[in-house]
């Protein structure tokens with residue numbers, strides 16, 4: 003058993019499940035209905051993905067625009083499962099089945115636009131088995147930027163942030179290119195950390211610190227989830243280092259940091275910033291990251307960052323792309339992309355992600371993601387885990403990529419191999435703790451019985467691709483990588499407190515400027531349950 | 545069949561399901577089951593809300609039966625069908641979910657009554673993509689609006705009132721000074737006159753010629769050599785005027801309605817519009833808006849996409865979804881005898897007509913619907929947003945609104961019927 007929250011590192015133990023939860027050893031008089039012999043197997047809690055674009059407007063645009071992606075990957079209906087399709091942007095049912103088949107039991111949609119929140123929840127209602135949650139996007143919405151620009155009181159800003167979490171049924175706050183999505187609507191094409199949004203006169207730095215403070219003051223467990231400025235721009239490692247300083251010691255999560263770790267050295271003016279970034283992450287315990295590893299092949303990038311998705315449209319493959327300005331709230335950009343191992347830049351991106359995994363010391367502060375589907379579809383996680391756990395496999399792969407990229411990378415010199423315990427931390431214990439999911443990510447009494455059991459194979463890719471058993475809420479839902487039972491997961495939300503007075507201001511604002519009424523913008527608990535995705539779990543604020 | 549229990553009540557902030565603008569400020573009075581639009585409804589909303597519902601029963605081949613028998617008969621037809629077709633699809637998100645579940649189960653083809661227009665858009669999206677915007681963005685930011693092949697108001701009556709001549713705006717402090725252009729023919733351009741009398745500019749042009757005009761405009765903007773000799777002096781002036789305003793807009797918007805571009809390969813015209821807007825965005829900001837997808841059309845595209853991966857015209861016959869935007873259109877499926885049973889769903893508009901077909905036809909439609917043939921089964925259904933709560937997507941495909949119940953109906957919902965049928969199969 004690997005249960006890092008309880009410090010259990012590969013010990014042999016019994017687990018008892020009762021009514022969907024893990025429980026202590028029952029009295030001898032209690033009849034045990036069923037026994038699973040897990041000798042010689044590896045047992046972990048169900049895995050948790052803290053950053054995966056699984057539901058909402060931009061994912062659906064990605065699906066709509068890529069019939070060619072789906073034709074190659076049809077999912078047939080069975081007696082218990084629905085049909086579907088899609089490799090890089092799978093349909094909702096396929097998303098739920100594939101995650102569950104890999105032993106994942108909770109997934110968080112990282113970019114829920116408040117204006118599109120109802121849609122995101124409706125889609126996630128059709129993602130079966132796994133638990134879901136979402137971060138609400140703020141920091142490019144007119145209401146917030148207006149408050150910030152006019153120097154509104156901190157408590158008012160907190161009320162607004164809290165109101166958004168309540169109204170959109172979110173579990174955290176994300177900011178994407180702070181102020182930059184808005185700036186693009188005013189025809190600004192780039193926005194550095196200390197550059198001002200021309201309309202509001204505020205900087206990304208101000209936005210970041212204001213939101214990070216609000217998140218902390220509201221007691222939201224997950225730190226402000228940041229997709230920083232200058233994504234994908236060579237030289238952005240300096241922006242990222244500045245962003246870490248801009249946090250001023252407050253908790254901050256830097257998403258898909260691989261895309262923010264680029265230098266400008268070398269003939270091609272593109273180099274790895276992994277050493278600097280890892281050093282800064284190691285030195286600043288308030289910072290957590292997820293990697294956003296890229297893996298080679300066709301995928302589609304879907305992001306709220308219209309400014310940089312627009313800039314990146316020239317690399318669209320196939321050549322089609324969508325940019326959308328949304329509701330004075332945010333935006334979205336969808337650009338299909340093919341990562342090639344024989345491209346210098348793509349090969350280096352691959353090494354940069356892996357370098358970051360290996361150079362950041364504390365597995366409690368680094369999470370395994372591909373920023374699905376931006377770096378690669380989530381189904382490539384088992385392959386990625388093997389790259390982390392198996393140095394000779396990694397070096398074999400390194401020898402197949404673009405020669406010069408391999409030559410300039412320090413990857414070959416990094417000996418570190420992740421242990422099963424570290425994998426259990428970064429894919430279970432740490433995400434649960436970071437999200438504030440009280441009864442997920444561990445195997446102690448009281449935890450939901452979300453349990454994944456693997457065969458201890460030397461080939462870690464094969465091992466993590468098809469767990470022997472996956473239990474969700476105590477039900478055996480997958481066996482040897484195949485769904486055998488379909489249930490509905492829950493939606494995790496927060497209900498931080500706020501002064502209801504803010505609704506007066508908001509109602510007036512909605513009546514004047516929006517195109518829907520405030521009451522219709524808000525999502526009720528009942529709606530989420532009525533959509534059919536099981537129940538709501540309200541996690542507590544700190 | 546109508547229930548006698550009607551609360552007498554004024555309902556405020558009612559979202560209207562009768563076009564894809566989903567105005568949500570209507571005030572509806574319910575007096576003994578008779579609805580009256582008290583505030584904010586357009587003529588279309590009034591016509592629908594205030595229509596008196598006939599009291600009719602489910603029928604099998606014209607003979608009155610119980611709801612239970614009608615449902616049983618539907619399930620029998622579908623059980624013996626090899627290739628059913630579910631079309632019309634005029635229902636809300638809940639009804640669409642149930643439709644897709646049953647379609648998956650029975651190996652059906654799925655299409656929507658307005659998909660001819662919606663598919664034109666999808667072909668553009670799947671070929672080169674686009675740059676879009678949404679209603680709140682337009683209301684607050686736009687300083688130039690170009691309508692190509694549509695006047696908006698004929699299909700979407702409150703468009704100007706709500707999004708163009710609105711008094712309050714966040715960024716554009718002079719909404720009355722918005723420049724309005726029309727390109728097309730037979731358009732009602734009167735709503736384009738600003739509150740203080742500023743006339744819109746209309747480029748008279750057959751709809752099938754819009755694409756060519758846009759291609760010349762795009763080339764002019766790009767500074768390419770264009771042969772303008774064939775253009776009349778008037779056309780040349782319009783071209784230059786439009787080019788000037790497109791370049792100098794701070795936030796321009798281009799609006800089309802795919803359902804109103806009814807000529808062969810209209811998707812190429814839409815694509816020309818989208819490519820021009822992409823080009824303009826190299827120097828200033830501009831976004832597109834598509835108006836279309838009434839009767840749950842936008843919702844159908846979205847639900848079908850997230851559940852199957854494809855935006856309608858999906859065939860589940862092989863056990864997994866297959867997409868062919870031409871072959872699996874309702875017209876082609878019926879013409880090519882690819883279906884042996886048709887389920888036609890239309891729970892909003894009473895004026896929609898199910899297509900005639902030489903196969904068993906199951907009609908789930910509003911009670912006032914008058915098909916010009918006798919369907920095998922007809923179950924009158926209630927309307928989402930009038931008789932029961934639900935959800936619909938708006939024309940911009942971003943915002944979805946919660947529909948309210950303002951009347952108690954004795955008619956079943958589409959979702960209820962399909963879930964019962966599903967349970968029997």
Ligand code: SF4
Pocket residue numbers: 560561562563564565566567584585586587588589700701702703
């Ligand atoms: S414009 Fe459309 S949504 Fe608005 S009231 Fe009229 S029919 Fe209803």
Ligand SMILES: [Zn+2]
Pocket residue numbers: 053055112257258373376
């Ligand atoms: Zn992301």
